[in-house]
Amino acid sequence: MEVWQKVLIKKKFIEEDVHAEVGCIACHGGQPDTDDKDAAHEGMVKKVGADPAKTCGQCHVDYAEAAQTNIHRLQTGYIDQLHKRGGDFTDPQFTTAYTNHCTSCHADCSDCHVSRPTALGGGLLSGHKFKKTASIWLTCGGCHSARIADDYKGNHEGIPGDIHWEKEGMLCSECHTDDAAYHNGSHGTRYDDDTAPTCTQCHEDVRPGDGIEQHDQKHLDELACQTCHAAGEYKSCYGCHTGIDDKGLKYFTTEPSQMTFKIGRNPVKSERHPWEWVLLRHVPTNKDLFAYYGEDLLPDFDKLPTWKFTTPHNVRRVTPQNKTCNSCHGQSDLFLTEQDVLPDERAANAPVIVAPDDIPQPVEEEGP
Amino acid sequence: MKKTLMLWLLLIAGVALLSVWIIRPPAWAGPQNASRFSAETAALPEVHVDQIVGEAPTIATSATHLEFQADTPSSENCIACHTDKKKLKKLAKEPEEVKSEAASGEG
Numbered sequence: 001m002e003v004w005q006k007v008l009i010k011k012k013f014i015e016e017d018v019h020a021e022v023g024c025i026a027c028h029g030g031q032p033d034t035d036d037k038d039a040a041h042e043g044m045v046k047k048v049g050a051d052p053a054k055t056c057g058q059c060h061v062d063y064a065e066a067a068q069t070n071i072h073r074l075q076t077g078y079i080d081q082l083h084k085r086g087g088d089f090t091d092p093q094f095t096t097a098y099t100n101h102c103t104s105c106h107a108d109c110s111d112c113h114v115s116r117p118t119a120l121g122g123g124l125l126s127g128h129k130f131k132k133t134a135s136i137w138l139t140c141g142g143c144h145s146a147r148i149a150d151d152y153k154g155n156h157e158g159i160p161g162d163i164h165w166e167k168e169g170m171l172c173s174e175c176h177t178d179d180a181a182y183h184n185g186s187h188g189t190r191y192d193d194d195t196a197p198t199c200t201q202c203h204e205d206v207r208p209g210d211g212i213e214q215h216d217q218k219h220l221d222e223l224a225c226q227t228c229h230a231a232g233e234y235k236s237c238y239g240c241h242t243g244i245d246d247k248g249l250k251y252f253t254t255e256p257s258q259m260t261f262k263i264g265r266n267p268v269k270s271e272r273h274p275w276e277w278v279l280l281r282h283v284p285t286n287k288d289l290f291a292y293y294g295e296d297l298l299p300d301f302d303k304l305p306t307w308k309f310t311t312p313h314n315v316r317r318v319t320p321q322n323k324t325c326n327s328c329h330g331q332s333d334l335f336l337t338e339q340d341v342l343p344d345e346r347a348a349n350a351p352v353i354v355a356p357d358d359i360p361q362p363v364e365e366e367g368p
Numbered sequence: 369m370k371k372t373l374m375l376w377l378l379l380i381a382g383v384a385l386l387s388v389w390i391i392r393p394p395a396w397a398g399p400q401n402a403s404r405f406s407a408e409t410a411a412l413p414e415v416h417v418d419q420i421v422g423e424a425p426t427i428a429t430s431a432t433h434l435e436f437q438a439d440t441p442s443s444e445n446c447i448a449c450h451t452d453k454k455k456l457k458k459l460a461k462e463p464e465e466v467k468s469e470a471a472s473g474e475g
Contacts, residue, residue, distance in 0.1 A: 004456035011451050023443035024450075032441035037459050040445060146474070237474065245470045254473030284475065 001116075006123025013128045020128075027055050049110030056109045063109070069185035072107040077189040085285075086300030093294035100250045101242040101290075105143065117142040133173050140172045146235050146257070147281075151314040156259060159232035163316050175201075191268055191309060198272075199225045214322060224266070224278040226311050228322040233259035234312040236282035243292035254284055261321075263328075264336035264352040268309045280336055280352055281310035287344065302348040307336055330362035 014020045025032055030044035048055040052073075057064025067073050078098075079089070088094050104118070112134040116123050120142045125135050134140055141149030154161025164170040175197040176182060186193055200206060208217045214228065239255035264280040266273060283306060290297040321328045328334060335354040338346060346353070449455055 002457075003462045004453065004460040007450060007460055008453060008456055009447070009450040014447055014451065023440055024446040025443050026440040028446075030446065032443065032445060035445050035449065037449075040449075239473075240475065243470065245468045247468070249466060249468035249470075251468035251471035252473075252475060253471065254475045257474055 001121060001123050003123075006116075006121070008124070008127055010127025010129065017128075017130060019130050047108065047110055047115075049108040049114070052109050063183070066184045067109055070183060071186040071190060071193075072112075072182055074186075075103065075106055076186050078102050078105075080188045080192070081285075081304060082298070084300065084304050085298040086303070087298055091294075091297070094290065094297045097242060097290040097293040097297065100244070101252055107143065112139045119143060119145075133171075136172045148313050151234055151312050154314070156233070156235075156314075159234075159259075159314060160316060162231075162314050191273065194272065214325075221274070222276045224273070224275045224311070226279050226315065227263055227275075227277050228328070229315045229317065229319055230261070230279055230312040231314040231316040231319050233261040234279075234281060234310070234314065236260040237284040238282060239286055240284035240289055241286070241292075242290060258282075261334060262307065262336040262340065263334050264307060264354055266309065267305050267307075267352050273309070279310050279312060280305075280307040281312075282306055283308050305349045305352045306345050307341070307349050307352050325363045325365050329360040332356065332359050335359050 024030070027048045028044050028046070031040050031042050034040050052060075052064035052067040056067070069076070071077055082098065082102075083089065087098070089098070107117070111117065113130050113132070114125060114128060116125055116138050120138065125131060125138060137149065141152075150156055151159075152162045152165050154166070160166070164175075177195075177197070180193060180195045180197070182190075184195070190196060206212075206215060206220070208215060208220065219228075235257050236259075237254060237257045240252055241254075242250070242252045244250055260282065262280045263277055266275050266278045267280075269275075285306060287298060287301045321331070321334060336349075336352060337356060337359075338353055341349045341353060449459070
């Protein structure tokens with residue numbers, strides 16, 4: 001997108017959209033009485049959605065109130081996980097590290113409904129049109145790219161896309177509906193959200209005796225759906241380190257990502273996630289994540305696994321691991337064992353690592 | 369007489385209920401569980417929410433102290449320029465991206 005296209009406002013927006021009726025300056029400020037570029041932009045606020053209560057919230061009262069604390073704006077997931085690893089949000093060293101390196105993923109109202117993510121170069125989505133449903137590939141997929149959108153569309157070589165996209169063309173918002181935590185106030189990670197979608201909301205006929213042999217009580221009770229129905233490997237990330245260079249510029253480094261598929265013990269067991277076996281993904285965190293800013297800023301690092309519960313968006317009915325019983329049973333490579341985990345992360349991952357003896361043994365299968 | 373009155377009252381109540389069900393909620397009627405979640409976030413562990421959000425670079429560079437006002441100066445100059453492709457092609461410039469040479473890897 002050319003830079004001029006990023007700031008081009010469509011006449012149709014001015015003429016037809018109710019949001020244009022108040023004029024530009026009501027929301028953005030700036031100087032009205034000049035046509036000099038620099039002078040006109042003096043005092044202008046580019047991202048008015050940053051303060052929803054004073055802009056969007058003038059009409060959309062409840063949305064704006066909820067936006068003050070929703071997961072996209074506040075990044076409650078990051079806060080929750082760093083806090084559990086011992087991060088002290090009252091410690092200036094820790095808070096500086098967090099604000100320098102973790103908050104660029106923050107998104108407010110206009111980041112989804114008006115603009116494109118900074119990660120994609122920014123700019124208006126469609127001539128300042130306010131899109132009620134965010135443009136999923138540019139906004140949802142613009143941020144949740146390698147770990148969601150690429151899975152969903154089948155962009156990873158050799159791994160098919162999600163059947164909900166390929167066959168039904170379903171958009172993000174068809175499962176992640178308006179009342180979920182991405183819109184509302186929230187707490188904790190996305191997996192703490194009681195309004196998040198579940199497979200059985202649509203597939204309510206999945207039960208023992210539904211005609212699918214593997215859908216017996218034991219498998220349905222003990223395995224998350226994706227364990228059998230994720231179509232293949234998904235991305236794991238490693239080794240994020242942060243710092244400030246000698247020019248005063250913030251930076252981070254990461255090690256190369258890997259495509260992995262690992263079944264492990266469930267680290268987030270709850271009424272909502274009751275299974276014993278789930279898929280796990282390595283997240284880029286490590287003990288030295290904020291070492292530049294101070295010593296031991298994550299003193300309880302080992303309290304959370306670095307291989308985390310995940311729900312890959314590459315779901316298919318038939319997958320390599322569910323073709324036959326022994327496509328999974330006895331396949332030790334599919335399971336997260338100690339040798340898959342870096343030595344200094346084994347303590348953190350002890351609750352999710354699968355002991356060799358616990359890997360389901362091969363079963364005698366009936367012939368064709 | 370009483371029976372007719374009762375029927376009328378029932379009919380009015382029915383129409384009122386049907387209206388509430390059919391009529392689309394206005395813009396201010398947002399997510400139903402907003403207040404529930406707001407209460408829950410009040411319990412975020414020792415996290416200085418305002419500080420964190422307030423210091424977020426994305427916000428700090430564009431923080432707004434504007435009070436929305438319906439009666440604001442004319443936006444004619446803004447519109448004249450931002451709807452003019454030729455003018456924008458001439459004037460729009462990408463902000464200089466300052467990226468550390470130490471940065472590496474995906475993310």
